[in-house]
Amino acid sequence: MKPQTAQLIAADKARLWHPFTQMKAWAAPAHEPLVLVDGEGAMVRDSEGREYIDGNSSIWTNLHGHRHPAITRAIKDQLDKVAHVSFLGSTNEPAIHLAERLVALLPDSDLTRVFYSDDGSTAVEVALKMALQYWQLTDHPKRDQFLGFTNAYHGDTAGAASLGGLGTFFDRFGAIHFDTHQVADFAALEALPEEVTSRLAAVIIEPKVQGAAGIRLWPEGMLSQLRAWCDRVGTLLIFDEVLTGFGRTGRMFACQHESVAPDFLCLAKGLTGGYLPLAATLTTERVYEAFLGEFHELKTFFYGHSYCGNALACSAALASLDIFENEHVLENLQEKILWFEEMLSGLSFLPQVAEIRRCGFLAGVQLQKAPGEPCDWRKQTGARVCVAARKFGLLTRPILDTVVLIPPLCISKEQLSSAVHALESAIKDATH
Numbered sequence: 001m002k003p004q005t006a007q008l009i010a011a012d013k014a015r016l017w018h019p020f021t022q023m024k025a026w027a028a029p030a031h032e033p034l035v036l037v038d039g040e041g042a043m044v045r046d047s048e049g050r051e052y053i054d055g056n057s058s059i060w061t062n063l064h065g066h067r068h069p070a071i072t073r074a075i076k077d078q079l080d081k082v083a084h085v086s087f088l089g090s091t092n093e094p095a096i097h098l099a100e101r102l103v104a105l106l107p108d109s110d111l112t113r114v115f116y117s118d119d120g121s122t123a124v125e126v127a128l129k130m131a132l133q134y135w136q137l138t139d140h141p142k143r144d145q146f147l148g149f150t151n152a153y154h155g156d157t158a159g160a161a162s163l164g165g166l167g168t169f170f171d172r173f174g175a176i177h178f179d180t181h182q183v184a185d186f187a188a189l190e191a192l193p194e195e196v197t198s199r200l201a202a203v204i205i206e207p208k209v210q211g212a213a214g215i216r217l218w219p220e221g222m223l224s225q226l227r228a229w230c231d232r233v234g235t236l237l238i239f240d241e242v243l244t245g246f247g248r249t250g251r252m253f254a255c256q257h258e259s260v261a262p263d264f265l266c267l268a269k270g271l272t273g274g275y276l277p278l279a280a281t282l283t284t285e286r287v288y289e290a291f292l293g294e295f296h297e298l299k300t301f302f303y304g305h306s307y308c309g310n311a312l313a314c315s316a317a318l319a320s321l322d323i324f325e326n327e328h329v330l331e332n333l334q335e336k337i338l339w340f341e342e343m344l345s346g347l348s349f350l351p352q353v354a355e356i357r358r359c360g361f362l363a364g365v366q367l368q369k370a371p372g373e374p375c376d377w378r379k380q381t382g383a384r385v386c387v388a389a390r391k392f393g394l395l396t397r398p399i400l401d402t403v404v405l406i407p408p409l410c411i412s413k414e415q416l417s418s419a420v421h422a423l424e425s426a427i428k429d430a431t432h
């Protein structure tokens, strides 16, 4: 190991606390975290000069690859003007244009208003608070409860986490979460009594795929059924497309597979192509108009963050949307999705693979100890496979014993094959 790498790792272990990380294992002398220093396209390189396929899109954010010249240019150009100005009391050009572009991506919906924040959790927080206040402003103050789905993930801030259904992540913080209703599927939703449904401010779902649950697919038709049900019981519908947005499922947004539009659409992760933190919560004119009034009526949405409408981040997002058009990203993706599916199907013959779940470019390979015998989660099989994958040039992450493959949309077919072959070698290597 180079002396600089060793120094950086020592300093990291002495001073940092990483997210979702057992720091005892991280800080152990034998653990060598990768220090990533640069990237290009679907590849990243570490401080030792080793190259990896970014099989996790840098935690589900990157779309068009690292160091894409158009996004780099857009950020640099904006930096030469101004990096950040207040979105309270003033506005800025990139934020305005981005709002127009986002609304234009959803022509068949009533989503016409854009509220900016910083990340997926805050995009969800905004939707929750808007929904709650909407019902107060429209004389239904009793609609003050929310419903989410089992195994859902909507972020880590207390509000967003209250709607999460992953016990391992959230149980410990129960004391500061608000009470929510949770159901496993549409049948359970339909069975809810009137006392519950009449109190619902909104229902929230990750459309098509629950990501953090380990890439779990909803049945076909779930979104249209859900939309009809929300209309019937008179509640609002929130789609959390923080992960599924911007092409990951093969369409620009997952809800477009079923031509269904929500009352709130939460976007983050891929919004800037994975370059800078930025989130947007889109809603309808119906919701927006309920908040209009004289100042003394206090109908204002009193909510915001310091970096709302950040000009650099909005410039990156605009450049990312340009790339979708100029490089025909969604058109080119279709063939790559088929290729990805074909490559992945090669893994299903491994005795260590229990199931492969996939929607577009979102894939989860669930491991097993032996056919019909699940892994012992304490053995961290998924994590060991991901560490082994580095030797074969692939970087990715597990969710317990599901190895996730979410490559950047720009990945080539050759790189897709390499990624899946690397995963196969890693599974064999880590479980032999």
Ligand SMILES: *Cc1c(COP(=O)(O)O)cnc(C)c1O
Pocket: 119, 120, 121, 122, 124, 153, 154, 155, 156, 206, 211, 212, 240, 241, 242, 243, 244, 268, 269
């Ligand atoms: C990642 C994620 C979030 C949270 O986004 P952050 O940017 O990490 O706060 C919310 N919802 C879904 C579906 C996600 O995948």
